[in-house]
C-alpha cells in the first residue's frame with residue numbers, strides 16, 4: 001500500500017497502533033508438500049471421511065486466516081475491492097473488533113440510536129466505553145442533527161443500523177453521507193446492513209467509502225443467505241481500517257467447514273436462487289403486513305425493509321402468550337424505548353405465516 005495514513009487511523013487506540021500483531025504459521029508461509037510449521041496433526045481427524053491431507057478442506061490443517069476464494073467472492077458480491085473487506089465470525093465479531101480498536105476504556109464513547117440492535121451497547125460496555133443514546137425521531141428516522149449535537153472529542157464510533165433492527169426502517173443514504181461528512185477524520189460511521197438484501201432497490205453505503213473513508217459497512221450471510229449457523233460476516237471499509245482490525249482479530253477466525261458452506265452458498269446459481277427467495281420473502285412480508293393491519297388486536301404495523309415486522313398490539317403480552325402456547329415464538333421487544341406493546345415477528349415460510357395469522361384470528365374470536 002503506497003497511500004499515506006488516513007487521518008481517521010489516528011483515532012484508533014494508540015496501543016493498538018503500536019502493537020506488534022501475532023503472526024501465525026499460515027500467515028508466514030503458504031502450503032508446501034510437507035507442512036511442519038504449525039504443530040498440526042499429520043493425519044485427518046479420526047472418524048471423519050475427509051481424507052485428503054493437503055486439500056483446502058482438510059480439517060487437520062489450520063484454515064487460511066482470510067480465505068482468498070471467499071474474500072474474492074464476497075468482494076464481487078458486494079461490489080468492493082478485496083483489500084477493503086474483512087471476513088470474520090459474523091457481524092458480531094466486526095462490531096467487537098471496531099469497539100476494541102477505537103475505544104479506550106473509561107474515556108471513549110460510541111453513539112447508538114435506540115431502539116436498535118443490542119450488540120453495539122454490549123460490545124461498548126464490555127470494553128468500558130460509554131454509550132451515548134440518541135433516540136430515533138418520529139417514524140423511527142435517524143436524527144442526524146441530534147447525533148452530531150451529542151458527539152464529543154471522545155466519540156469514536158457512530159452506529160447506524162439500516163434497515164434497523166427491530167423497527168425495520170431504512171435510513172436514506174444521503175443522511176448517512178451527510179453524517180459521515182460532518183464527522184470526517186473524527187469518528188467512524190458504522191453502517192450495519194444485516195438486512196439490506198430485503199430492502200428492495202436500496203443502495204449499500206459501501207459505495208460511499210471511496211469518497212468518505214470514515215464509513216464502515218457490516219454485511220452478513222446470516223439472514224438472506226440462510227447461514228446463521230456458519231457465522232460468516234463481512235466488514236467493508238478503507239483498506240487501512242481493515243488492516244488495523246486484522247491486528248486484533250483472532251488468528252484463524254473462520255472454521256474450514258464454514259468457509260466451504262459459504263462458498264457453496266455464494267456460487268452463481270445459488271445466489272440466483274437466493275434472489276428468488278428474497279423476492280418471495282418480500283411478497284410474504286407485504287401480505288402478512290396487510291393481514292396484520294386488518295386485525296383487531298393490532299394497533300400498528302410499521303413499514304419494514306427487512307425480513308421481519310415490528311407490530312404494536314393492544315395487549316402484546318397476551319398475544320405473545322397465545323402464540324407461545326401453540327408453539328409460535330416471536331420476539332418481545334416491548335421493553336425497548338418507543339416500542340411498548342410491540343412484538344417483532346420474523347417472516348417465515350408461507351405456511352408458517354399462515355399459521356401465525358390463523359392463530360391471531362383465533363385469539364380475536366376468543367376475546
Ligand SMILES: *Cc1c(COP(=O)(O)O)cnc(C)c1O
Nearest residue numbers: 090091092117165194220222233
Ligand atoms: C442479525 C443481526 C446481525 C448479526 O449478524 P451475524 O453476522 O450473525 O453476527 C448484525 N446486525 C444486526 C442488526 C442484526 O439484526
